[in-house]
Amino acid sequence: MVKVTKRAVEKFNEFKQKDESMGNEMLRISFGGYGWGGPKLQLALDELKNNDDILVKVEGMSIVYNLDLEAYVNGSVIDYSNNWFSPGFTISSPNSSSC
Numbered sequence: 001m002v003k004v005t006k007r008a009v010e011k012f013n014e015f016k017q018k019d020e021s022m023g024n025e026m027l028r029i030s031f032g033g034y035g036w037g038g039p040k041l042q043l044a045l046d047e048l049k050n051n052d053d054i055l056v057k058v059e060g061m062s063i064v065y066n067l068d069l070e071a072y073v074n075g076s077v078i079d080y081s082n083n084w085f086s087p088g089f090t091i092s093s094p095n096s097s098s099c
Contacts, residue, residue: 002029002065004058004078008089011080012061026055029065029073029091039072043089071095 016022025045032042049055049064054073056063065073076093 002056002063002073002076002078004056004061004063005080008078008080009059009061012089013059016060026062026064027078027089029063029069029076029078031069041069041072041076041091041093043078043091 012027016025022045024047026047026049028044028046029041030044032040034040046064050066052067053064054067054070063078072093072095075095076091079090079092081087081090
C-alpha cells in the first residue's frame with residue numbers, strides 16, 4: 001500500500017480548491033523508466049481510472065496506479081516538497097530506483 005504524508009494531502013486538496021477545473025483529477029503513479037537501481041516511479045495528474053488500476057483514497061485525495069506496478073508501489077511514500085529547485089509532489093519507494 002502507498003502512504004501519503006499529511007503535507008501532500010493538504011497541498012493536493014488546496015490545489016483542487018483553487019482550481020475548479022481539477023474536479024475529478026487523481027494523482028497517477030506510473031512507470032518512469034529504469035535507473036541504476038531498477039524501475040523508477042513518477043507522478044502525474046489523471047482524470048481516468050482504468051479497469052486494471054488500483055484506487056487509493058486518502059482524505060479527499062485519489063491515487064491510482066496500474067496493478068502491474070503494485071510490487072513497486074508497496075511501501076512507497078508520496079510527499080509534497082517545497083524545495084526551491086523542484087517543488088511538487090514526490091514519490092519515494094524502497095522497491096525502485098531514485099538515481
